[in-house]
Every structure is written in C-alpha cells, then in structure tokens.
Amino acid sequence: MSESIEVTVRHLKDVEDIKTLRHKYSYGANVIDGQAGDLKAFAALFANDASFDVGMGEAVGPAAIEAMMEALTTQWKCAMHYMLNPVIEIDGDRAKGTFTGLFAFTSEANPVPVFLSNIYTDTYVRTPGGWKFQSVRVRMTFADPVFLEGYADHLAEPAA
DSSP: OHHHHHHHHHHHHHHHHHHHHHHHHHHOEEEEETEOOOOHHHHHHHHEEEESSSSOOEEEEEEHHHHHHHHHHHTTTEEEEEEEEEEEEEETTTEEEEEEEEEEEEESSOHHHHHHEEEEEEEEETTTTTEEEEEEEEEEEOHHHHHHTTTTTTSSSOOO
C-alpha cells in the first residue's frame, strides 16, 4: 500500500475503534431488569488518570468512575443509552469526539419511559491496549422532570 492509503486506513480504523469504545460505554452504562451493566468493564474503558463528569460531580480514575456509576444506577429498572451523530477528530495518539446521547429510563414506580438527551464531549488517548477515554464531559440538552427528580441529590447546582 502507498503511504497515503496506509494513513487513510489507520485513520478510518481509529475512528471506528473510538466509535466502538463509545458503544461499549453505552452497553456498560445500561441497566436492564434492575441490574447495572459490567461497571468494572465500564471503568476499564478509561485511562488511569481519566476524568468523568456527567453533571453529577467529577470522578478521576477508573476506581472512582466505577464507584460513581454504582451510585448513579441504583434507582432504575431500565436505562438504555443510545449514542448518535459522532464527530471524531484524530490527532496522532490523541483524539476528540462529540456524540449526541439519547436515553430512556424506567423505574419500579414509573414504568413509562422518561427521556433525556445530552451532548458528550470526549477526549481519547491511544494506549498499548487501544483507545481509552481521557475525559468525558456531558451537557444536558433536555430531560423529563421525572429524570431530574431521580437525581436531585446528585445534580450540580446551576451557576449563579
């Protein structure tokens, strides 16, 4: 292969690997029949010094990320995560990505799904084991009031 084809193939593979990383995040964050996904595997998607801020405090490092996810997944009977509209920019062994998240949640008390949408702004780092999240930041775009009630103790106070 010529050098430009090799560069193009590597770029395309990097983009697909990052999409797969984001999809693994979604499956790991899902809750089905009241059971959270594999939160250890979820946390392993992050670099050792990664930061995770979904608007309910910040966790740094896989152990803290796993603990945060354990605290945030207990009230749902079902939580489904869908990632849409990826925009990924590769820069050597680093990358940036933006995804739209659409989510449906049910609880024992409220079996009718409530919906939420976020914009994810991620950074990634290539490691010997493949691409990992370096940071995940979330900006909520809309949320059903029932969802917000479920996280009243976790949501960051709006800036004054």
